[in-house]
Amino acid sequence: MYIGIDLGGTNIAIGIVDENGKIVHEESCETRSEREPQELIDDMIALVLKILDEYNMQINEITAIGVGIPGLADKDGNVIFCVNLGWRNVPLRKMLEDALHTPVYIDNDATVAALAEYESGSMQNCKSGLMLTLGTGIGGGIIINGEIYSGFNGVGSExxxxxxxxxxxNCNCGRNGCLETFASSTAIIKYTKKLIMEMNEPTIIMGNVEGNIDNLNAKIIFDCAKKGDKIATLAVNRLIKYLGIGILNIVNFIDPEIIVLGGGIAGAGQYLLDLITKEVIANKYYKDLPIAKIVLAQLGNKAGVIGAAMVAKHGDI
Amino acid sequence: MYIGIDLGGTNIAIGIVDENGKIVHEESCETRSEREPQELIDDMIALVLKILDEYNMQINEITAIGVGIPGLADKDGNVIFCVNLGWRNVPLRKMLEDALHTPVYIDNDATVAALAEYESGSMQNCKSGLMLTLGTGIGGGIIINGEIYSGFNGVGSExxxxxxxxxxxNCNCGRNGCLETFASSTAIIKYTKKLIMEMNEPTIIMGNVEGNIDNLNAKIIFDCAKKGDKIATLAVNRLIKYLGIGILNIVNFIDPEIIVLGGGIAGAGQYLLDLITKEVIANKYYKDLPIAKIVLAQLGNKAGVIGAAMVAKHGDI
Incomplete structure (x- = not known):
């Protein structure tokens, strides 16, 4: 058995996970990221011990512990940084191993989610594939021949x-034109607000945000587009156009077997999948040749805990 | 010993190549691509026999023959298409094997060039890397753990x-914004012509094309930029900006160990390398972390023959 820890900006979710990627027991607590790293890590340790106790297991029955972090770790398990948590150079592996006496493996959350989908989600029966997590930002995780591809400098995929x-x-990173400024939930919200401000066009969106545009989210925009709302449709079409470019760039670059769409935007489900599939097929380079399957992620927000446990299962590469 | 065949749009170059990627003897003939595939293939066979005769070797001393094509072949060695040669569905492997009774392996020319640089050029001592061939168009070749990465559908890298x-x-492929419309020799020539037409600016470029703008090439533009010509400098700066985006997209996607620049544009040498290195470092995502080395290709136009022979050496994957 493994333990998977999903260290998120809002919650820390921890689960006991079996060999096949099935969560048998889990709990979560609030992250409260304004605290010091040591305090968050103490919470993680306490929660690991709590779920083991609740599930009547001893820590020595756990083969290894995996952690998915919203940032970057080096090969020794030091967290180089997690921007949203304000972490820099935190020896997370050592701190957890010293407390729990069990091997700890750490990887980026988007990478971890890709491994979860590979082990027990939409990439099962594939050898290689790529997952795009379309959330507040956009993360990428690459699996090649069943293992995480982390790149030469360990940066994985940005x-x-x-x-x-x-x-x-401009993007938070300082450049202009990044994929996540076109196809993340942040991006579609920003563009929809811009349209509402600039176009003199009635929209049902306003009836869905309780009169406060700050309540706008990607789900509302997709729902209003499905109902034919003009502004919402323009915003969805723009996201589809650029997500199509992003996906075709992946296809034209590494020609993967499968591309999995996860994160909040993928919550638009089959509606999103139909639109993006049509867009990609209309613009693919080799008209006569097959390209990667495009599918929705299957594990939702369980991918973090499952994938972290699977990182533990795969151990050091 | 191996034979490498570089099937180009202008010439067919064929060489006898040793295990270490050294050409021991070579010859070439004109492609004359307006002819039928059978006629070109007859020329290849005749030239293989000719160089063996000249070097006093028998065909049975050749372990395998490799061919680099300006197009796409399937895993059985059928050429699906070579656009510039007008080939579609040509059973090249079978035709060569029937005539020469030696195993034949076929791959895309940009991929083949990458393998050549890996075996005996600028990627020696690296495990994984990527080569960008900046010529009339832009090709890409990916090496992972010493082998060509051809993708799931065999499309390799476009x-x-x-x-x-x-x-x-717009790009020849019908879309807008492709890397090769910004950073190929075709691209910089088109943009320079546009600047000359639109700007009322004296330029030394006109003195270098014998009064006929159709004689313009990338080398002239880079040479004039080095001398401080305003139009040439604008054109080079634009190429550098977008080549920088292309390289950083590669870095942010697969974080390779090394990126090799080849093709005609790379003929600008250290001048190009200094400009692009500065551009990439100024815009990289993780400011504190190392990224791929960027280097110039070492094998020039020998990469086609050497790489084709190395494809033969690596054989089926």
Whole structure:
């Protein structure tokens, strides 16, 4: 058995996970990221011990512990940084191993989610594939021949920061045109607000945000587009156009077997999948040749805990 | 010993190549691509027999023959198409094997060049890397753990057709914004002509094309930029900006160990390398972390013959 820890900006979720990627027991607590790393790590340790106790297991029955972090760790398990948590150079592996006496493995959350989908989700029966997590930002995780591909410098994949066009606002990273400024939930919200401000067009969106545009989210926009709302449709079409460019860049670059769409935007489900599949097929380079299957992620927000446990299962590469 | 065949749009070059990627003897003939595939293949066979005779070797002393093609072949060695040669569905492997009774392996020319640089050029001592061939178009070749990465559908890498911005003309592929419309020799020539037409600016370029703008090539533009010519400098700066985006997209996507620049544009040598290295470092995502080395290809136009022979050496994967 393994333990998977999903260290998120809002919650820390921890689960006991079996060999096949099935969560047998889990709990979560609030992250409260304004605290010191040591305090968060103490919470993780306490929660690991709590779920073991609740499930009547001893720590020595756990083969290894995996952690998915919203940032970057080096090969020794030191967290180089997690921007949203304000962490820099935190020896997370050592701190957890010293307390729990069990091997600890750490990887990026988007990478971890890709491994979860590979082990027990939509990439099962594939050898290689890629997962795009379309959330507040965009993360990428690459699996090659059943293992995480982490790159030469361990940076893995920062697909959200590949430049694919010109945009009306700059990315947090300082550049202009990053994929995540076109196809994340943040991006579609920003663009929809811009349309509402600039177009003199009635929209049912306003009836769905209780009169406060700050309540706008990607789900509302997709729902209003499905109902034919003009502004919502323009915003969805723009996201589809640029997500199509992003996906075709992946296809034209590494020609993967499968591309999995996860994160909040993928919550739009079959509606999103139909639109993006049509867009990609219309613009693919080799018209007569097959390209990667495009599918929705299956594990939702369980991918973090499952994938972290699977990182533990795969151990050091 | 191996034989490498570089099937180009202008010439067919064929060499006898040793295990270490050294050409011991070579010859070439004109392609004359307006002819039928059978006629070109007859020329290849005759030239293979000729160089063996000249070097006093028998065909049975050759372990295998490799061919680099300006197009796409399937895993059985059928050429699906070579656009510039007008080939579609040519059973090249079978035709050569029937005539020469020696195993034949076929791959894309950009991929083949990458393998050549890996075996005996600028990627020696690296495990994984990527080569960008910046010529009339842009090709990409990926090496992972010492082997060609050909992708799931065998399409390998069409990096020239990843979209990275918005351009003033469409790509041959029908889309707008492809890398090769910004950073190929065709691209810099088109942009320079546009500047000459639109800007009322004296330029030394005109003195270098014998008064006929159709004689313009990338080398002239780089040479004039080095001398401080304003139009040439604008054109080079634009190429550098977008080549930088293309390279950073590669870095942010697969974080390779090394990126090799080849093709005609790479003929600008250290001048190009200094400009692009500065551009990439100024815009990289993780400011504190190392990224791929960027280097110039070492084998020049020998990469085609050497790489084809190395494809033969590696055999079926």
């Amino acid at each position: 697909l959200g920061h590949t430049v694919i066009g010109e945009n009306f606002y | 990096l020239g057709h990843t979209v990275i911005g918005e351009n003033f003309y």
